[in-house]
Amino acid sequence: MLPEWLSIKPASTEKYAAIKQTMSSVGLNTVCTEAHCPNAAECWSSGTATFMILGNTCTRGCRFCAIKKSSAGATIDAREPEKLAKIIQEWKLKYAVLTSVCRDDLEDQGAGHFADCIREIKKASPGTIVELLIPDFGGGVSCLQQIVDARPDVIGHNLETVERLSPSVRDGRASYSQSLNVLKTCKTLNERIYTKSALMLGMGESEAEVLAAFSDLRNAGVDFLAIGQYLRPSSKQMAVSEYIVPERFEHLKEKALEAGFLYVAAGPFVRSSYNAAKYFAMAKNK
Numbered sequence: 093m094l095p096e097w098l099s100i101k102p103a104s105t106e107k108y109a110a111i112k113q114t115m116s117s118v119g120l121n122t123v124c125t126e127a128h129c130p131n132a133a134e135c136w137s138s139g140t141a142t143f144m145i146l147g148n149t150c151t152r153g154c155r156f157c158a159i160k161k162s163s164a165g166a167t168i169d170a171r172e173p174e175k176l177a178k179i180i181q182e183w184k185l186k187y188a189v190l191t192s193v194c195r196d197d198l199e200d201q202g203a204g205h206f207a208d209c210i211r212e213i214k215k216a217s218p219g220t221i222v223e224l225l226i227p228d229f230g231g232g233v234s235c236l237q238q239i240v241d242a243r244p245d246v247i248g249h250n251l252e253t254v255e256r257l258s259p260s261v262r263d264g265r266a267s268y269s270q271s272l273n274v275l276k277t278c279k280t281l282n283e284r285i286y287t288k289s290a291l292m293l294g295m296g297e298s299e300a301e302v303l304a305a306f307s308d309l310r311n312a313g314v315d316f317l318a319i320g321q322y323l324r325p326s327s328k329q330m331a332v333s334e335y336i337v338p339e340r341f342e343h344l345k346e347k348a349l350e351a352g353f354l355y356v357a358a359g360p361f362v363r364s365s366y367n368a369a370k371y372f373a374m375a376k377n378k
Contacts (some may be wrong), residue, residue: 142189142365150193152263158325173208177216187369191225203235207242240281248288254301279313288316290364296333306351320362
């Protein structure tokens, strides 16, 4: 049974339904539905969503994730960058978040397609801030260079969990050190681009391990951090080890701010892109 603080008030469904229909009609995906995000109704009802490119089938098998998995992903829609740009322009979005499944089956692991999407969005809506949540691209610097060269405003890549738990939680092709290196490389390639990461709590981590992860992320130059509760999407994913009380999230938020992050979002339902526009504006105004 879930504790009382893990309850979400239903949001207005009118806009939620409209956005869902629009996305379906043009063949676009969102991580909101594919990953069973608990904030989908709230975010969509306010007219925002995190777009998921490169199909809805991931080539990796992380134990916490509900996204469909296969050794090969779906056929890429060559018109996806154009469709994305059109939707974002029509919705007059000032802040767009793009993420993707892992595509280890592609030569560039989808980096070129990411870059095309960024450029099309910037061309159609020059004032729109573009945030990314990228896979690790196998740590390939040439892939990361393509992403950086397209000039997104924020590049996010999730560490997901603490170092000790990473091998048992994430796909074997991912690693704690590789994720840190991805974040560090992005900052090295263009220090003006903000970098971002996220941690899930409730997997059996200790506070000392969480604080060590904060330090590792800051040493990699990461600017923004999101900290949320791991919630088991279905019985197929790993079980929750602990439900973290809201007071502990507040405590860890203070510790993270002391570590030097420009902003920290922390709470049971916080996810990588939750309220991303608000927190970005807060960081810019510091």
